[in-house]
Amino acid sequence: MSAPAGTTTGPATGDGAGTPAGDGGQRALPVATGRRSAAVLARTATAHPGELAAALVTTALASAGTVALPLLLGRAVDVVRAGTSLTPVLVLLALAAVATAVASALARRDAERLGASIAADLRERVVERSLRMSPRVLERAGSGDVASRVTEDVELFTSSVQLGATVLTSALTVVLSAAGFVSLDWRLALAFCTVFPVYALSLRGYLPRSGPLYAAERAVAARRSQVVLQSFHGASTVHAYGMAALQGRRVEVASERTIGASLAALRTFARLAVSMNGAEAVGLSSLLLTGFLLVRGGDVSVGDVTAAALLFHRLFGPLGALLLSFDEVQRAAAALGRLVGVVDLPDAPDADPGVLERAPRRAVALRVRGVSHAYADPSPGEDPDLVLRAVDLDVPAGTSLAVVGGSGAGKTTLAAIVGGVFPPTAGRVELVGAQGAVDLADLDAAAVRERIGVIAQESHVFTGTLREDLTLARPDATDEDLHRALVVIGADDWVSALPEGLGTRVGPGELPLSPARRQQLALARVVLRDPPVVVLDEATAEAGSAGARDLEQAALAVVAGRTALVVAHRLSQAAVCDAIAVVEAGEVVELGSHADLLARGGRYARLWSTWSHPGRPGGTVPGAVAEP
Numbered sequence: 001m002s003a004p005a006g007t008t009t010g011p012a013t014g015d016g017a018g019t020p021a022g023d024g025g026q027r028a029l030p031v032a033t034g035r036r037s038a039a040v041l042a043r044t045a046t047a048h049p050g051e052l053a054a055a056l057v058t059t060a061l062a063s064a065g066t067v068a069l070p071l072l073l074g075r076a077v078d079v080v081r082a083g084t085s086l087t088p089v090l091v092l093l094a095l096a097a098v099a100t101a102v103a104s105a106l107a108r109r110d111a112e113r114l115g116a117s118i119a120a121d122l123r124e125r126v127v128e129r130s131l132r133m134s135p136r137v138l139e140r141a142g143s144g145d146v147a148s149r150v151t152e153d154v155e156l157f158t159s160s161v162q163l164g165a166t167v168l169t170s171a172l173t174v175v176l177s178a179a180g181f182v183s184l185d186w187r188l189a190l191a192f193c194t195v196f197p198v199y200a201l202s203l204r205g206y207l208p209r210s211g212p213l214y215a216a217e218r219a220v221a222a223r224r225s226q227v228v229l230q231s232f233h234g235a236s237t238v239h240a241y242g243m244a245a246l247q248g249r250r251v252e253v254a255s256e257r258t259i260g261a262s263l264a265a266l267r268t269f270a271r272l273a274v275s276m277n278g279a280e281a282v283g284l285s286s287l288l289l290t291g292f293l294l295v296r297g298g299d300v301s302v303g304d305v306t307a308a309a310l311l312f313h314r315l316f317g318p319l320g321a322l323l324l325s326f327d328e329v330q331r332a333a334a335a336l337g338r339l340v341g342v343v344d345l346p347d348a349p350d351a352d353p354g355v356l357e358r359a360p361r362r363a364v365a366l367r368v369r370g371v372s373h374a375y376a377d378p379s380p381g382e383d384p385d386l387v388l389r390a391v392d393l394d395v396p397a398g399t400s401l402a403v404v405g406g407s408g409a410g411k412t413t414l415a416a417i418v419g420g421v422f423p424p425t426a427g428r429v430e431l432v433g434a435q436g437a438v439d440l441a442d443l444d445a446a447a448v449r450e451r452i453g454v455i456a457q458e459s460h461v462f463t464g465t466l467r468e469d470l471t472l473a474r475p476d477a478t479d480e481d482l483h484r485a486l487v488v489i490g491a492d493d494w495v496s497a498l499p500e501g502l503g504t505r506v507g508p509g510e511l512p513l514s515p516a517r518r519q520q521l522a523l524a525r526v527v528l529r530d531p532p533v534v535v536l537d538e539a540t541a542e543a544g545s546a547g548a549r550d551l552e553q554a555a556l557a558v559v560a561g562r563t564a565l566v567v568a569h570r571l572s573q574a575a576v577c578d579a580i581a582v583v584e585a586g587e588v589v590e591l592g593s594h595a596d597l598l599a600r601g602g603r604y605a606r607l608w609s610t611w612s613h614p615g616r617p618g619g620t621v622p623g624a625v626a627e628p
Helices: 034-046 049-083 085-129 135-141 144-157 161-184 186-192 193-235 233-241 244-296 304-344 353-359 413-417 445-451 466-470 479-488 492-496 515-529 541-559 571-575 593-600 603-612
Strands: 007-009 030-032 365-374 386-395 400-406 426-433 435-439 451-454 533-537 564-568 580-583 587-592
Touching: 007 144, 007 193, 030 085, 030 479, 034 049, 049 085, 049 161, 049 304, 085 144, 085 304, 085 365, 135 593, 144 193, 144 304, 144 386, 144 564, 161 186, 161 304, 186 244, 186 304, 193 304, 193 445, 304 353, 353 400, 353 435, 365 413, 365 564, 386 400, 386 413, 386 515, 386 564, 386 580, 400 413, 413 451, 413 533, 413 564, 445 451, 451 515, 451 603, 466 479, 466 515, 479 515, 479 541, 515 541, 515 587, 533 541, 541 564, 571 603, 587 593, 587 603, 593 603
Parallel strands: 400 564, 400 580, 451 533, 533 564
Antiparallel strands: 007 030, 365 386, 365 426, 426 435, 580 587
């Protein structure tokens, strides 16, 4: 997929599905250019005109007051020297101080309110776009890159809201202060400007280095997130194969790279901070020397020089805030570029109306032709590392096909492709109905989900009531509809026995549900959605021995009357399906009914014999679990 205008492709983000740790074959999500990020930020700000106007007005008043106070103090010096009444100047000073304090408080509030609105808008757009991301883009980018953008980058940009208020106030104060110097004497203004060449030289050495350093810091942080996520998600595999030390070392290496990138950026910023102190010394010395010469020549008053010195001293804070903020601004800009990169991802094209018209909704058969898949792009001159190889399958309407085989054979990849989770590298999956066949690739996500329900090994329960969790599948479902779906999968009894029934709150931090009950809710959602095709990817594997039989019965009830592809965790599930496909090394090596495959005496027959008599020589069967 080509990146949209205004974006660039960032560095690889590390490990992904099917990609070994540290493999460089993954493609990062795009990162927006600085110009594109600024345009999106400006457009988001102008979407809140009232808040934007309030922030600008109060900030201008606060900055004007900051400049007015030193000028009034300088006037007071001249009044004292002249021996005239000081009362009017003191009254003005008091009023200016109070007005400046009030305006400063309002400016901070309004600027932070505007910043919070901008951050909220961007956060919502990023999360929405991430949830609607093309499966192919998500697969190639890896979960770590996506997770780091919707969590760490969003948080980093949101935390810079207060910084934005400070930058806005400081910038206006510097501009108005320059006007204040000119109002005193143009030569004092020139003396003040001696700080800018020093600042310019400092920034010239800082900015070209800092941008890439902070971008690299965000990229290695994404790779660290990827490794950590894989460690958590694959915890059972890590423990099973004794990979804890290896995976721990991978996390350690990723963390060391992140720390190294952060320290490199910090060292560059420390050099900028030192040069800032030098610039302030140069500027104040130049201003005092110029003022001395002008006072001795009678060109300006002592009060004018006092005002200029105080004004410059008051600028230490705003100027320092502006320059010191370059560190956080660079970080925030790097995070913003990554967020806008997600926002700018193109929408998946809508399905052609003619194709939608032909796409079957009932009595749907599945046809798989020449499906091959590789998770990572091959290096130049190398063949792709195929997980599936030219798979052909047919599942007639209303029948079920079980897929069995050892771990790593490609069963889950096949289920994901047939379920429309992501497209294959080559080949096609078709829905076949009375009006002909329609390629899944020609349907949009909504059309696919209307026709195919997918249940994976792990199902998520969202925080909320059981009613809210179930109606995600069908928002208009009534309580009667929910209970009917629960009866189908054998869960109505335990749901009705809960203190608040469908109103019981479940999910993280609420009533805990066993793996079997979580899967029952997932199966109930499919019943409510009522798709003609279902794909069960080891949907009963998480139940364990205690709930396996009940969950298998629930799965059978969901499959009944539908076209189904079932990745079987237990061979008893495969035996009741209409046909069975045995997959090895990404290829279908046997295909037939349970009785036919047993009669052939091939791979499936050996699997069945070993599974049904686990005490016989031959060991356990990977991918198949014996009944308790």
